[in-house]
Amino acid sequence: MREDIPKEVVAVADSLEGAGFEAYLVGGCVRDLLLGRTPKDWDLTTNAKPEEIQALFPETYCNNDYGTVGVVNEETTDLRLKVVEVTPYRSEGEYSDRRRPDKVEFGVSLEEDLKRRDFTVNALAYRPKDEKFVDLFDGEGDLRKKRLKTVGNPDERFGEDALRMMRAIRLAAELNFAIEAETMASIAKNAELLSHISTERIRDEFLRIINSESPMLGLAMLEKLGLLQYVLPELRDAIGCEQGGIHAYDVYEHLLRSLQAAADKGYSTEMRLAALLHDIGKPITRREGGKNKRYTFFGHEVVGARMTAKLMKRLKMPVEIANGVEILVRWHMFFADPDAITLSAVRRTIARVGEENMEDLLNLRVCDRIGTGRPKEQPFRFRKYKAMVDQARRDPVSVKMLKTDGDKIMVQTGEKPGKKLGYLLHALLEEVLEDPARNTEEYLDNRVAELIKLDEGSLKELGEAGKERQQAEEEAAIKEIERSHKVG
Structure with missing residues (x-):
């Protein structure tokens, strides 16, 4: 040794x-x-x-x-x-x-x-x-038995440091061990002691559970032993929240299975948290459906993103992780029927989410699908959408990718720095999202000369206006990328 x-x-x-x-x-x-x-x-x-x-x-x-x-x-x-x-x-x-x-x-x-x-x-x-x-x-004996057991009286050990209860679950999830019966009973008995532990220590142990090989087991044990209410109470509202339709599981189990799918694929902390939280808004937004749907969850991604932002702040998560998870939760419903969606709509999704998050968003969709209990990770429709994303990525999707910038526009028009300049740039971006061929200096210079005459309110409206459909001429471009993905 x-x-x-x-x-x-x-x-x-x-x-x-x-x-x-x-x-x-x-x-x-x-x-x-x-x-x-x-x-x-x-x-x-x-x-x-x-x-x-x-x-x-x-x-x-x-x-x-x-x-x-x-x-x-x-x-x-x-x-x-x-x-x-x-x-x-x-x-x-x-x-x-x-x-x-x-x-x-x-x-x-x-x-x-x-x-x-x-x-x-x-x-x-x-x-x-x-x-x-x-x-x-006899720690070596417990290793052979794949068993976690406290040294001496478990009530005393957990009374000394209540975080040890979470650590037991984390080690079980990391090592795929079972918790010895007396130790487990003591955790359930002393769960309330966790409320005395600082947020930072709870957060760190929670993240280690999330990043373990078996986070689904870890989260399930937190709930079973009464600790989840002190870590992530929002998740408990998902227990028993049935979904119907394509979902084989309630929201709670769906989220845990989505998290496990992310872990099985070796995804990042940010991705695992997004998989766990992407439907956190469903219990609040659930309504009785019509003839074809048992329940509806309209706006659950918006509500879920707000809930995610609050709980990330409460857990004192690093800002970059918190922001990334919130974006993924907010836009996880981006996927639509690729026969009805257009490249301009895909470009707008990339612009909203950020190109750096797009791969995670696609991967989250796969975890979401696995979490429903459906066997096929990437059906034809999803592969077709990925092909459209690849096509759209080659086009401008943000202001900084335009063939002009604020400095040039100020020289051209005499406009001062301010909101109007920002609205003008976003109005130009909307036109380029609709048709990337417009992203030329000549076209944009001409449009700047025309748009600068508008008042600030009109420019703002243009800059925020979303385009619903792209014309049929995009179909040829789609076909080319479809063939490379074997979906055409």
């Missing part, structure tokens, strides 16, 4: 041992090594105190309450090994705020250090010097 440990980590351990201290790998890295997984982090624990650790290495830092020392290695090119963390053995006092210990004591035994850990599979230690394992709580 020593040969599986990076030389940078072994070097730190050897330096500690050479100075007369003990040095053990501990926690998740030992667990992952035994499972044949590549550890994301390498953590060492020792009987040396923080100041004794720092004295052994030329470059270190220690800026936390737990005595963890970061040993810096500038020579490695592996970013994961630039800093190897070394933490003194420690015991902990009471957790009066259910988040962090009131008192930390350094220099106790390895046994005392392992007793304070959350789960048996994380309470394993390995000494590189003599390849000795320390397993006080």
Whole structure:
């Protein structure tokens, strides 16, 4: 096993041992090594105190309450090994705020250090010097059984740090483990304690569940054990919200299955969140349908986008993720019958969504379809629409792609910077979206000379006017791209 440990980590351990201290790998890295997984982090624990650790290495830092020392290695090119963390053995006092210990004591035994850990599979230690394992709580046995179990009394462990309840579910989703019965019962019993945990910590653990191999399992367990109401209460409204029609599942299960589809395809955090939230507005907008439809959900994408924006803000998500997810939720209903839609309409969709989001929007549609329970991911109609998107991508879809700009128009017309200039540019874009052949300097210069005579209100109306249909002359262009996608 020593040969599986990076030389940078072994070097730190050897330096500690050479100075007369003990040095053990501990926690998740030992667990992952035994499972044949590549550890994301390498953590060492020792009987040396923080100041004794720092004295052994030329470059270190220690800026936390737990005595963890970061040993810096500038020579490695592996970013994961630039800093190897070394933490003194420690015991902990009471957790009066259910988040962090009131008192930390350094220099106790390895046994005392392992007793304070959350789960048996994380309470394993390995000494590189003599390849000795320390397993006080049969963590290796639980690894073989693929079981998560707390170290000692689960009520006490979750009372110390309520986030451990989410961590249990996250590890189950990451490792495809089962949670031991007593541990699971304790989570359900103590679920309310999660309300004492900061939004940031809940968000981070939630995102790790979302990014796991089995996020559907993770979300289902959050709900089953009573934690979802403290993480994403909006999702609970989807439980039992039947859809009818092509949908085999209620909105809740549909969203979880769409999320799992995104995970199975290895999609980004943003995509996974969009898959989970794309129909979040359906419970609010559901109405009884007519003869052919059991229910309708008119405007659910607009309502869902607003809900998404609010919950992203509440969870303090990074702005770039929040904005991206909101866009995908808002426009996930872009798909229409390609026999009735036009290239100009597709160009407008790209202009609204942003070309950088278009691939995600198409992929979200695939996840959405898988989540309905339908076997075929990309039927003919969808492949045809993708062909139209490819065609439209070759055309101008934003103001910055016009063969003119604000500076040129100001020189040409004497117009000052302001709203009118912006409306004029968008009016020109509308014309080019309708017919990309108009995107020439000559055409746009002539149109600028005409449009500048209009008042600000008229220009605004032109700039915001959507075009409904493209003329039949586009069909030839569509046919060409259809053939390349084998849909013609």
